[in-house]
Amino acid sequence: MGKIYGFYTMPHPPIAVPEVGRGQEIKIKNTLDACYKVGEDIASIKPDTIIIITPHGPMFSDAIAVSCEGNIHGDLGKFGVPEVSQSSNINLPLTEKIIEYSKEQNILMGKMTTRTAHQYGIEYELDHGALVPLYFVNKKYPNYKLVHITYGMLSKMQLYKFGMCIKKAVGEVNTKAVFIASGDLSHRLTKDGPYEYSPYGEKFDREITSLLEKGDVSGVFNMDSKTVSEAGECGLRSYYVMLGVMDGCDIKGNILSYEGPFGVGYGVMSFSLKDDNRDTYSKLVEERQKIIIGKREAEDSYVKLARESLTYYLTYGKYLKTPDYITDEMKNSKSGVFVSMKKEGQLRGCIGTIFPTTENTAEEIIRNAVSAGIRDPRFMPVREDELKDIDFSVDVLTKPEKASKGELDPEKYGVIVKKGSRCGLLLPDLEGVDNVDNQLQIALEKGNISPDEDYTIERFEVIRHK
Numbered sequence: 001m002g003k004i005y006g007f008y009t010m011p012h013p014p015i016a017v018p019e020v021g022r023g024q025e026i027k028i029k030n031t032l033d034a035c036y037k038v039g040e041d042i043a044s045i046k047p048d049t050i051i052i053i054t055p056h057g058p059m060f061s062d063a064i065a066v067s068c069e070g071n072i073h074g075d076l077g078k079f080g081v082p083e084v085s086q087s088s089n090i091n092l093p094l095t096e097k098i099i100e101y102s103k104e105q106n107i108l109m110g111k112m113t114t115r116t117a118h119q120y121g122i123e124y125e126l127d128h129g130a131l132v133p134l135y136f137v138n139k140k141y142p143n144y145k146l147v148h149i150t151y152g153m154l155s156k157m158q159l160y161k162f163g164m165c166i167k168k169a170v171g172e173v174n175t176k177a178v179f180i181a182s183g184d185l186s187h188r189l190t191k192d193g194p195y196e197y198s199p200y201g202e203k204f205d206r207e208i209t210s211l212l213e214k215g216d217v218s219g220v221f222n223m224d225s226k227t228v229s230e231a232g233e234c235g236l237r238s239y240y241v242m243l244g245v246m247d248g249c250d251i252k253g254n255i256l257s258y259e260g261p262f263g264v265g266y267g268v269m270s271f272s273l274k275d276d277n278r279d280t281y282s283k284l285v286e287e288r289q290k291i292i293i294g295k296r297e298a299e300d301s302y303v304k305l306a307r308e309s310l311t312y313y314l315t316y317g318k319y320l321k322t323p324d325y326i327t328d329e330m331k332n333s334k335s336g337v338f339v340s341m342k343k344e345g346q347l348r349g350c351i352g353t354i355f356p357t358t359e360n361t362a363e364e365i366i367r368n369a370v371s372a373g374i375r376d377p378r379f380m381p382v383r384e385d386e387l388k389d390i391d392f393s394v395d396v397l398t399k400p401e402k403a404s405k406g407e408l409d410p411e412k413y414g415v416i417v418k419k420g421s422r423c424g425l426l427l428p429d430l431e432g433v434d435n436v437d438n439q440l441q442i443a444l445e446k447g448n449i450s451p452d453e454d455y456t457i458e459r460f461e462v463i464r465h466k
Contacts, residue, residue, distance in 0.1 A: 002094075002170040005045045006178035007242060007273070008038050009212070009235065010133035011266035012056070013184065017135055019081040027261045034257035034268035035133065039140030041270060042178050049091045049145050049177040050137070051166065053241050054129030055234040057150030058122055061380050063108035064162060066095055067124070067148040074126025086126055086134060091145040094177075097169035098147070107154070107162050129182045129234075137180075147177075151237040155389045156221055156344060157288065159237055163244020164281065181242040183235020185209075185265030193263015195232050196432065204231035205265040208239070209258055212269060215251030217243050217280050218287060229345030230431065235267075247280050249273040292388055301327055302394040302465035305362060306339050306369040307387070313370045314384045322362050330362040336397035337364040338427060338462075339372040341382070341390045348390055349376040354397065354416065354425060354460075365394055394465040395427055400458040410439040413459040417443045424449060428462060 015021045016032055025032060042050070058065040067090055075085035099109045110116070117124035126134075130148060151159060170177055185208065186201030187194065204227050211219040220239065228236065243251075256268040299307070305326060312320040322331075338352025351371035358364050369392070374381040382390065400416055408415055414428040417440065424447025426439055433439050441451070449455050 002173045002175035002177060004051070004167070004170055004177045004179050004245065005047060006041060007181075007246065007271040008041075008178070009181045009183065009239065009242070009267055009269040010035060010038060010136075011184045011235075011268065012054070012129045012132035012182050013262070013264065013266060014076060014079040014128055014132060015262070016266075017076065017079075017081070017084060017132060019084050020076060020079045028259050028266060030257040031259050031266045031268060032136070035136035036139065037256055038133075038268065038270065039137045042137055043141035045176070045178060046141070047144055047176045047178045049094060049147060049175045050134070050180060051147040051149070051170075051177055052130050052133065052180040052182055053149045053151055053238045054127055054182045055151060055238065056127040056129035057148065058110065058112055058117065058120065059150060060108075060110050060152045062152065062154070062383070063110045064102070064152045064154065065110040065112050065150040066099060067146075068092070068095060068111040069113045069124065072124065072126050072146065072148060074128075074131050076128060076131060079128070084131070084135065086131055086138065088126070088144075088146040088148075091147050091175065094169060094173045094175055095147050097173050098166055101165040101168050102162055105161050105165060107158055107165065108152075110152075133180055133182050149241075151241060155386070156237070156240045157284065159240035160221075160244035160247070160281065160284065163241040164247050166241070167245045167247060179242060179245055181235070181238035183233070183238040185231070185233050185235055185260075185267050187232040187234075187264045188230070189260045189265055190263040195263065197263075198230045198232065200227045200230035201232065201265070203227055204233060205258070205260070205267070208236070209255055209267055209269070212239065213253040213255055215253060215271075217251070218284065221284055222287065222291075225345035233265075244281075246271070246273055248275060248277055250276050250278070295391065300465050301325055301330065302365060302396070303392050305330075305365050306392045306394050309366040309369040310373040310382065311384075311387055314373070314382070314387070319370065320366055322366070326362045330365070331360055333361045334359070335361045335364065337361060337368050338395040338397070339365065339368045340393045340395070341372055342393075343386065343390050348386075349373055349379050349382065351376050352395065352397075354400065361396060391466075395462040396465070398461045398463075400460040403457050403459040405436060405440070405457065408436045408439065408457070408459055410434065410436060413461060415439055415443050416458040416460065417447055417449055417455050418458070419447070419449045419453050419455040422447045422449050429464070
């Protein structure tokens, strides 16, 4: 019987590698020391396999990618040092067993090989999300096979269940393993960092490290969605999988280091586990169900209609007939309507009409909810099994009126820019759109209009139902 003997979270900043950092890495010395400490821990365990999950390999919206050739190679040539490289043998029996158990749980798996990677126009290689953590491990312990996984944009419960599949697979294969969850924390810690600053960045880093330290799985899974979406992190999905691998255990985290001098949070942690047969997954399912019920009870008729419209269409392949519960206002008015959907804080679709195109506002919602779900060209069509994870909002537009730039306010007014047949629209009160110039820039880009052109501006208000 196999077993995982060590669990670690590790960041993956290329600048941490001395050949890349060229002296700058000294600014995160605590991170480097902690990564080397992880390497020493792994060397003391002497595993034959390292399972690493990364955000920077082949990324799918609906599947998890796993490397399935006998060997995989990668280097840091993208960061100017191709000589920093690694070739590893893949533990194929364990990899295949993980795929087998995942398929049993209806978790889509992308089996990556040189051939399949070529079909997607990418390389079959070790990404820097794996290479950087393993660089420090290799300095202390280079003799292991690899299971190389890239998480997908699945729901957090699917990722947790995938972790449970990894645990089950390890138990069925004769292997001694360790698990590394690769991921950086907030990328928005400072105003001079590489990404736009957000006050939620520091909040996210503080909360996630504290929750992991306490082994509070429910706390991790129920973090405020705005905090998560605003943090700009790439580690949380790795942690969801890791916690799934730890299912059934009492968890205690040990923070080896935390730093963020470059505007990005780097957290290194190790974990101690104690088997106690707790049913964490069932608890998470129960908590999630309570949250879903609470959201449904809080929905007004506008949001309820949008949800039921898309649900009905995905189930029966036709539009919902106007239900009895719609209000007189929805039945007797005509308005442009935008329907937006978010999945775990991330936009999943948004389609709308500036002016009414149907007989009333209710019908406008019914039509636009379906379009937002299956016709937004930026996203794959929503699947029926996703609906429980999606939050709907409905914006009912007032009649647009001509305006000058000085009469705009991105919190209060949406904006429409026009030049001939080209048109760009942006709704009001959007996250990250906090000034008029930014609002106009985005609207112009959406309309394929140059800022130098002589375009017209209109503004409108919305009644937002969430």
